Amino acid sequence: MTNRLDRDSVRQLYEQHARGLLAYACSFVTSFATAEDVLHQVFERLLRGDLAISGAPVSYLYRAVRNASLNKIRDRSPEVDLDEGWLNSPPGLESTALELQSALRGLPDQQREVIILHVWAQMSFEEVATALEIPPNTAASRYRYGLSKLREQFQVTERRRHGRAG
Amino acid sequence: MDEQDKDFEIYLRQFHLRQHAPYPAEISVEVASRRPRWVLAAVAAAVVAAISLPLARNFITPDSFSTTVEVAGDSTYTAGETIAAGRTIHSGGFKTLVMRLEDGSQVEMRPQSQIVFEPAEGGSRIRLNSGSIVVRAAKQRAGHHLYVQTIDTTVSVMGTVFLVQSLEQGTRVAVLEGEVEVQFGTEVQKLAMGRQISSSSEVEPVSI
Numbered sequence: 001m002t003n004r005l006d007r008d009s010v011r012q013l014y015e016q017h018a019r020g021l022l023a024y025a026c027s028f029v030t031s032f033a034t035a036e037d038v039l040h041q042v043f044e045r046l047l048r049g050d051l052a053i054s055g056a057p058v059s060y061l062y063r064a065v066r067n068a069s070l071n072k073i074r075d076r077s078p079e080v081d082l083d084e085g086w087l088n089s090p091p092g093l094e095s096t097a098l099e100l101q102s103a104l105r106g107l108p109d110q111q112r113e114v115i116i117l118h119v120w121a122q123m124s125f126e127e128v129a130t131a132l133e134i135p136p137n138t139a140a141s142r143y144r145y146g147l148s149k150l151r152e153q154f155q156v157t158e159r160r161r162h163g164r165a166g
Numbered sequence: 167m168d169e170q171d172k173d174f175e176i177y178l179r180q181f182h183l184r185q186h187a188p189y190p191a192e193i194s195v196e197v198a199s200r201r202p203r204w205v206l207a208a209v210a211a212a213v214v215a216a217i218s219l220p221l222a223r224n225f226i227t228p229d230s231f232s233t234t235v236e237v238a239g240d241s242t243y244t245a246g247e248t249i250a251a252g253r254t255i256h257s258g259g260f261k262t263l264v265m266r267l268e269d270g271s272q273v274e275m276r277p278q279s280q281i282v283f284e285p286a287e288g289g290s291r292i293r294l295n296s297g298s299i300v301v302r303a304a305k306q307r308a309g310h311h312l313y314v315q316t317i318d319t320t321v322s323v324m325g326t327v328f329l330v331q332s333l334e335q336g337t338r339v340a341v342l343e344g345e346v347e348v349q350f351g352t353e354v355q356k357l358a359m360g361r362q363i364s365s366s367s368e369v370e371p372v373s374i
Contacts, residue, residue, distance in 0.1 A: 014189045022186045032184055033276070039186065040260035040277055044240060087181045094370050097181055119175065120183040144167050151174040 004049045005057070013057060014043055020131065021065050023086075023121035027113040028069035030105070032086040038068045062131045087120070096158075103153045111146025114139050187278055189259075233283045236272070237264035251284045257297065270304035271312055286313055298331035303344075318365045320349040326359075336366030 005013070018039060025035035042064045045051045053060045089097035104112050117128045118139075125143070129136040167175075232250050235243045239261030249255055249265075257263035257275040265273045267283065267290065275281060279297020283290065289311035292299070303312050303323045314321040314330045319337040321330055326344025330337065339348050340362035348357050350365045357363055364370075 011189050018186045018189075019183065023183050026183070036187065036277075037262075044260040086184050088184055088370065089181050093181070100178070100181065119178050120181070144171070147167070147171050147175060151171060154174075 004052055005046060007047065010043060010046050013046075013061065017058060017061060020117060020121040020123055020127075021061055023116050024062055024113060024131070025065050025069050026086040026120075027104075027109070027116045028066065029072055030101075034072055035069075035086060038065055038072055041068050056130070058131055059133045099157050100154060103150055103157055106153055107146050107149055111142045111149065114142045115146045115150065118143055233265045233267050233273075235263070236266045237262065239263045239277075249283070252282065254295070255281050255283065267304075267312075269306065269310075269312070272302040274300040274302075276300075286311075289313060291315055294330055294332045296332055298329065300327070300329045300342075302327045316365075318350060322347040322349070333369055335368035336364055338362065338364045338369050 021042070022035055022039050025038040026032065029035050029038065042051070042061065045064075046053075051064060085098050085101055087097040087101060104115070107115070113132070114128055117123045117131065118125065123131070125136045125139045128134075128139040132139065232248045233255070235241075235245055235247045235249065238245050238247075240258030241256060241261075241263045242258075243249070243255075243263070255263070255265065255275070257277055257279045260277050262277065263275040263279075265275065265283070267273065269290070273281070273283075273292060276298045279299060280295040281299060282293040282295065284293065285291070288309065289306065291313040292301070292315070294314055294316045299314070301312070301314060301323070303326050306312055306323070311322050314323075314328075316330065316332040316337040319330075319339065321328065321339050323344070323346045326346055327342040328344075328346050329340045329342065331339075339346065339357060341357050341359050343359055345359065346357050348355055348363055355363070
């Protein structure tokens with residue numbers, strides 16, 4: 001069964017889920033501006049009625065953001081891309097934030113997306129599971145594996161950096 | 167999850183996802199639906215207004231110093247429309263609006279941005295009231311400059327590609343090609359390709 005949403009419903013979805021959807025887009029594309037473009041594109045199509053929602057709206061939106069992100073990556077023009085980081089960092093840790101994002105890109109997609117949604121979109125494993133249409137236990141185990149890998153990867157990067165500084 | 171991972175999770179949480187844009191106050195997207203006749207009449211009236219409004223915009227201050235809409239996105243403009251100098255130009259809620267200046271420069275306005283294009287001493291000026299723009303500046307003739315001005319910064323170029331973001335905390339300028347001259351207050355400095363600068367320490371650097 002498919003349905004089209006009215007403007008109020010679209011607004012409500014945006015207000016409730018924009019943060020998580022933007023974080024999800026950030027797990028695919030490297031630039032914050034591109035992630036915003038993806039989010040806007042999906043909601044603009046919803047408003048136009050180009051997207052007919054099938055199933056639960058939330059998981060449908062996450063699928064739409066995933067597809068739009070992958071299309072962006074595929075169609076990326078060879079022009080210079082302004083790669084804005086999507087993480088704000090505490091003062092003095094700006095370069096660490098970029099290294100962290102770089103380390104995240106080294107993780108498998110399934111682990112990276114769960115980490116980003118749980119840590120930075122502040123979604124519970126149940127919410128992540130609903131959004132990605134996976135069991136909550138799967139979300140939690142992907143998170144655990146991914147977090148360990150990220151920590152190891154990140155420690156290697158930090159050690160190299162300190163080595164260079166020393 | 168072991169203790170090390172728990173500590174690492176706490177460490178990660180001191181970083182924050184950048185804030186998403188709020189839902190736009192006005193959206194000019196037509197929602198597909200069945201409409202009764204009176205709605206069609208209202209739409210027809212709106213179309214007449216939409217056609218006459220740009221015309222009115224240009225006739226109020228006839229000026230050869232204008233800019234043309236290249237890609238309208240979801241703004242209220244149409245591709246090919248000319249907008250007279252001095253008028254505030256708004257991009258749409260969700261899409262990029264691309265403008266072409268008479269010297270061939272291209273201005274890409276990100277969603278929810280506002281600019282005014284106007285003549286300036288020794289050239290032309292884009293006043294960025296809010297949001298961000300990417301400017302692909304055409305090579306300027308001798309003695310002619312293209313300026314981008316925000317509340318606290320002026321960027322002057324001869325021909326280059328650069329980004330200006332007007333944020334609440336200050337202004338960020340990043341150069342993708344060529345070189346620009348940036349003025350914060352009375353301080354002027356040159357900014358080369360790949361470099362960026364901001365008017366406030368609260369505006370964090372981004373990687374280019």
